[in-house]
Structures are given as structure tokens and as C-alpha cells.
Amino acid sequence: MSALPAFTNAPAENTELDLTGIRADFPILRQRIHGKPLVYLDNAASVQKPKVVIDAISECYSSYYANIHRGVHLLSERSTMAYERTREKVRAFLNAASIQEIIFTRGTTESINLVASSFGGSTVKAGDEIVITGMEHHSNIVPWQLLCERTGAVLKAAPFTDAGELILEEYERLLNSGRVKLAAFVHISNALGTINPVKTMVDLARARSIPTLIDGAQSVAHLTVDVRDLDCDFYAFSGHKIYGPSGVGVLYGKQSLLEAMPPYQGGGDMISLVTFEKTEYADLPNKFEAGTPNIAGVIGLGAALDWLSALGLDTVAAHERLLLDYATAQLLEIPGLSIMGTAQQKAALVAFTLQGIHPHDIGTILDREGVAIRAGHHCAQPVMQRYGVPATARASFAVYNTRDEVDALVKALWKVKELFA
Amino acid sequence: MNDLRDLYQEVILDHNKRPRNFRVLPQPTHHADGVNPLCGDRVSVFLDIEEGVIRDISFQGAGCAISSASASLMTEALKGKPVNEIEHLFEAFHTVVTSNAECPKGLGKLSVLAGVRDYPSRVKCATLAWHAVRAALEQHKQPVATE
Secondary structure (H helix, E strand, C coil), rough: CCCCCHHHCCCCHHHCCCCHHHCCCHHCCCEECCCCCCCECCCCCCCCCHHHHHHHHHHHHHHHHCCCCCCCHHHHHHHHHHHHHHHHHHHHHHHHCCCEECCCCCCEHHHHHHHHHHHHHHHHHHCCCEECCCCCCCHHHHHHHHHHHHHHHEEEECCCCCCCEEHHHHHHHHHHHCCEEEEEEEEEECCCEECCCCCHHHHHHHHHCCCEEEEEECCCCCCCCCCCHHHEEEEEEEEECCCCCCCCCCEEEEEHHHHCCCCCCCCCEEEEEEEECCCCECHHHHCCCCCCCCHHHHHHHHHHCCCCCHHHHHHHHHHHHHHHHHHHHHHHHHCCCCEEECCCCCCCCCEEEECCECCCHHHHHHHCCCECCCEEEECCCHHHHHCEEECEEEEECCCCCCHHHHHHHHHHHHHHHHHHH | HHHHHHHHHHHHHHHHHHCCCEECCCCEEEEEEEEEECCCCCEEEEEEEECEEEEEEEEEECCHHHHHHHHHHHHHHCCEEEHHHHHHHHHHHHHHHHHHCCCCCCCCHHHHHHHHHHHHHHHHHHHHHHHHHHHHHCHHHHHHHHC
């Protein structure tokens, strides 16, 4: 298959974005699925990888791989340097104050579990409260429920409107109890696309001396994140949603908090001295990185951040905004289609239902047309319950998607309707 | 589109649109819920068993066309059957939706679901109601899951 043509009739501000060139960076996009060109619209689940990321991982394993932080030999030194260079890249990417504040984890889920276990375990007591929102992914619900079960604390969720916008007054009301030990909330909802007013949410918490954690899994690949500007205490994201490999993620934490927190896991690389009587822990960030980490994965993440930064998040955001507007308008032309999540501030994903047709059937039929979407509850069952639906279909976009691909989605949806007519 | 018609046969589309025995039995002798954690689909099955024979059977729930049609066709297939035939029928049905083996005899209309075998991610949709019936007979208190 030849690369799909770039924008036809593209608005002026977007003509400079060379989609053909961008798409050429992604080997996986050059294939056919069931005989049709692949239209990959499941980017909120996981995004595809540019060749520079694949090459960086391959180069690590084929030319300089060794364990890090302990070898005196050249390969270990080279691997350590490449691994630690990524930490600096992440610091710069998030505009964190120091590399001590960047912890590598397995992903957003582990980052949140780390905070729930270490920060939560050492500060949360019976009767305390954790505040989240009603639009969280399960990974920002269940770790807090586990913490509450262990400690006797209570989990409270701030509701959102029919459009999918957080009700800020309700969120603020929950913060006012005097018992809240942490506010943890999603930056961009994976089920609705809502971009939450996280800076305001952090400010409201900070005014009450409540620490904050932001789940950034869906945001870092789509908009600029500046943790010092946000002034949040923790920020979590995953490598695989930002054009990097799976199995690697990041926890940003303010140094003062991280220093006060006990280790999350014990093992090698997180100690400074071990005797059978007592162990002294390593300084940050190693205190939270027990065991041999995903070395090549971290290095791949570094390559992904380089690739994305060279492209520029402003460029990405502008292109994705056009895709969202185009897709929304085209999808609403289909009779019986309803969009779930219509927030004013919204990321490039569209969750929808088709009257009388279950999302799973939509997903199967679209797949036969080469169109990959997600169908299900998107690990956000409370959101489904809020709208009274068992599941939705979701098309989510990345910078390499085109308007022609939106057209392919719409055409395939008409086939769904035809089959179920 | 043609290969999709192998999956979404007319009988399936019809049972999806007008599911048979889609109601709650007021006083079932056996009842269980099935859930597919993958997609959140739920089905409840109700059986009225007398002297080892399924006098009545019904279901409720929300699911995709495959799971709804499969549940509907299952209730038709099982009504009036001796309980001890269920396991044999489920095995035969499972074979049809998971392997390329020739359709076992005696499946009747259930064989329209054979197209599912080409869609491995949908097998659990087709077997959800059957798992629930099995759980009902074993008197499970917790909803049975396909995962």
C-alpha cells in the first residue's frame, strides 16, 4: 500500500504538516488488514512506534546492552549513560526541577500504585479521604480502593455533567471536608476525551494543603505538560502512549515528598548499604527503582521523546484538533449515532454508540474494513454506568492519522448500519 | 461484506432484534448471572427444572448481537430437554464455535453460530449464556465470568 495521501483541502495553517513524511516513520502503518489499508484509530489504547524508537531498542540490544549502575566495564557504562540520558530527557519534557524527581516505572498504573502504596501507606489513616473524579480509568480508582481497604480511609469521586465536564464546585466541596489526604485525577479522560482543568484543580487542592496526583496517560502525547507550572505533587504517564515501548512509564514527584516517602519495593539498586541488621536506602531516584529496570525500554522512551519534541507538541495538537472537529462533524451525519463526551476542552478521541447496534459488533465489522477501533468499557466502568450504557465504540487519533482515515471510518460505519438494517 | 455475512447470518440478526424467551421467570428453580469482563456484557439465565427436564428457560441482559442471539437460540434449543443433555450439547456447540471440525449432528439452529470460529475474540460472546446455564445448575452464588 502506498502511504495515504496527506490532507486534501487542508486548512492553511496545517499545510506545512507533512503527513506523508510522518506516516513514513511508522513501518506498521504500511500494511493491509483483511485486504484493506490499515486505518489505526485505537491510539488511546496504545499508539504505534516510529522507526527511530524501534531502532533505538534494537541498537541497544545489538551494540551496547549490559546491566546498569554497577558494571565497571564499557558496555555497562554505555548502557547506564543511555538510560540516565533518558531521565534527563523526561525531566526536560515535563520541565521538572531535577532528575531526582523522575522515577522510571512499568507504566502509569505502577506509578499510581507506587504513590498509593508508599505515600498513601505512610500518610493515610482511618477516616481520611482520597478525592478522585467520576471519569477515572480503573488504574486511578482501584489502587485507592486497595489503600482504603487497608487503612479504613474513604474514597470520594467528584461528579461530571452530561457533556463530560467535571463539576468543579462539587470537586471543591469534596476538598473542604478537612480530612482529604490526596486529590488524584485524570488529565484527559480516556473514555470521554475531556481535558480537565488540572491547573485549577491543583490550585484548589493546594489552597487547602492537599497534595495532588495527575494521571497523564492520555495527555503527554497530545499537549504540553509543565509540572512546575501545574505545581502538582505527582504526575504519572506511560511510554507506550507517547510513541515509546510498553512496559515502561514515569512517575514525577516533588523531591521533598519523594524523600519523605518509604521505598515502594525492596531489592537491588535501591540501597546504599545492606547488613542483616539494617539497610540504608539509596538516594533519589534509585530508592524507587528496585531491581534491574526495563533498560532498553527506557532508552526507547528517550528516542520517542526526541521524535515527538522534534515534531513539536503544538504541531501535534493543532493537527489533532482539526481531526477531532472533522471526525465529530462527519460522525454526527450518521443517523442514530450519539457521541459520549462533548466537553468544550476535548482531546482527539470520539466515543460513540449506534442505536440498536452493540459496540462489539461495530468493532468486528470495522476490523473487516481495515479500521481498528476500541469497543468496550475502556477500563472506565463507572463512566459507562454514569451514562447507562454497557460499552461504547471509540475512535482515537494520533498525529499520523489523516482526514482520509476519518472518511474510511465513516464509510465503514455505514456498512455496519447496512448489515444491521 | 460477504465474509461478515457468514458471521452475521440472518437467523442471528433476527434473534438479536427479536430475542426469544427474553424475560424473567417469576419462580425459577435455577438462576445465575454471567459476565464477560472483557466487554462488560451481562446475561441472567432462569431455568424451571422439574423431574430432570427443563420445563422453561429464559434470559435477560445486554450484550452484542452474537451474545444476544446465542442466548436466545440456546433457550430455544434447551427448552424441554433433559438436564443431563445440556453438557453434551454445550460441548458440541463449543466445538462448533472454536474449531474447524465438522458440525456435530443434532445442533439444529445452533450451528448458525459456526461463523464465530473465524473471530476468536468473539467466542466468549457466543458462550456466555451457556456458561451462565452451567453456573445455574451448579448453583453458583457469584456471577460466572468468561475470563
